[in-house]
Amino acid sequence: MRTAVVIGTGLIGTSAALALTARGVVVHLRDADADAARTAAALGAGTAEPPEGRVDLAVVAVPPAYVAATVAEAQRAGVARGYLDVASVKGGPRRDLEALGGDLSRYLGTHPMAGRERSGPLAATEELFEGRPWVLTPTPETDTEVLNLALELVALCRAVPVVMDADAHDRAVALVSHTPQLVSSMVAARLEHAEETAVRLCGQGIRDVTRIAASRPAMWLDILAANPGPVADVLAAVAADLTGTVEALRALQSADEDKRRTGARGIEDVLLRGNAGRDRIPGKHGAAPAAYETVAVLIGDRPGELARLFADAGAAGVNIEDLRIEHATGQQAGLVQLMVEPRSVAGLTAALRERGWSIRG
Template identity: 70%
Template sequence: MRTAAVIGTGLIGTSAALALTGRGVAVYLEDADPDAARTAAALGAGSTELPEGPVDLAIVAVPPALVGKVLADCQRRGLARCYTDVASVKAGPRAEVAALGCDTVHYIGGHPMAGRERSGPLAARADLFEGRPWVLTPTGDTDTDTLNAALELVALCGAMPIVMDATAHDRAVALVSHAPQLVSSIVAARLEHADETAVRLSGQGVRDVTRIAASNPALWVDILSANAGVVADILQEVAADLDEAVTALRALQAADEGERRAGAAGIEAVMRRGNTGHARIPGKHGAPPTRYESVTVVLGDQPGELGRLFGEVGALGVNIEDVTIEHSDGQQVGHVHLDVAPSAVRLLTGGLRDRGWSVRD
């Protein structure tokens, strides 16, 4: 791939453009908002000039509802030899593409499973897709050159290609992305009018659950509108689980001991189902989940402290599998949770304490 065009310079489009320009591909940028395209160009994502002839691949990076219309316009102009999109829903855009009479031989649907809570070109990163799944949804019409062009795009962005049927993709992302987004937002919404004292007690649990609630509402309305039925089905199942949990919690307050036991069993059952579901989420490098143990270090809020901690962990010969930071409200300290192999816990704890670090038991 020597040339590419990116139509839509938001987070995903600009990130793809940055990745491609970093690999020596000449990228041409377009956006309905010229300021957004100019901003992406200023970041080094490409040029806002028109290409002299058809580019090797055009990447349509617009909301799902606009994919068909934008693709039809690009093909009418002869912008590229091959086309793909990065919309987070696939079946609806594919149907519209067919209804508009677009060339489906040289088009393949795509969806990189990556994003951030922030949007727009200024939030873009060249490494956004590294190590992330990138779904491709070819049809019987898709020719080999188009599939290969999309696979090359995925490789240049450092992502992992996964080929799926469009309808199966939409069911999957409803379960692992779209419904969780709404659940996160619903939980966070309970904090909107909460007492300030209660909010100040927020710990890592509520931060983890509500992290994606900071996402752009307008963007998500576009996404959810294109997959509303499937997401509604999943949320209806979640609502049924919530109803059962409410019933079980009420039973825990009952005077009758039998009812209390039934309530406890109900809560335990749903939490055990959660344990089982969580254990199915792929672990490091896509391998089966591994059980790590957490070592908690109290860290002062001074420049270089985190780097010094990581350096000392490395000097001890311990590999950090994951890390989270829990900030203290009102104090200039934080708690760094280092996930390591169980066999490394004693070495790491003792070694850090010997070096003067405060390690929590």
């Protein structure tokens, strides 16, 4: 691949353009908002000037409802040898393109499983896709050249290709992406009119659950409108669990000992099923989740403190597998939770204490 057109210069489109440009591909940027394309170009994602002839690949990075029309228009204009989109819903856009008379052999639906709470070209980064799954949904009609171009794009963005059926993909993202967004928003909505004293008690648990609730509503309305059935199916199952949990909690309030025992079993059941589901989420490098242990370190809110902590851990010969930062409300300090292999806990704890760090827990 030597040339590409990226149509849509939001977070995903600009990030892909940055990755391609960094690896020597000449990228032309198009957007209905000319200022967005110029902003992406100023960031080094390519040029806002149109190509002189046909390019190798057109990457369509627009909301799901606009994918089919955008691809069909680009095909009629002969923009590229191959066309793919990066929308988060796959079945509907393909059917819409077929209805518009588009050339399905030159088109491939794809979806990089990456994103941020922020949107727009200024949120873009060329590392956005590194190590992340990038779903490809080829069919028997897909031309081999187009599939190869898509695989090259994934490789240049340093992502991991995953081949799926389009409708199976939509059911999967309804479970692992779209429903979590709604549930996160619903929990965060409880805080809108909560008493100030309650809000001041917010800790890492509520921050974790509501992190993605900061996402832009307009973007998610586009996504959910393109995949309503599968999302509704998952939410219906969640609603059934919620109903059962409410009933179990009410039973715990009963004066009847049998009802309290039944309620406790109901709560335990949902918690255990949650444990089992959480254990299935792939861990580092896509492998089965590892049983890491945590070393909690008190850290001041000063420049360079995290870098110093990481350097001290490295000097101790310990690899940090993951981390979380819990900020202390109203204080210039926080708690950094370093996740490490169990065999490393004692050595890391001793080394950090020797270097003056305050270990908690």
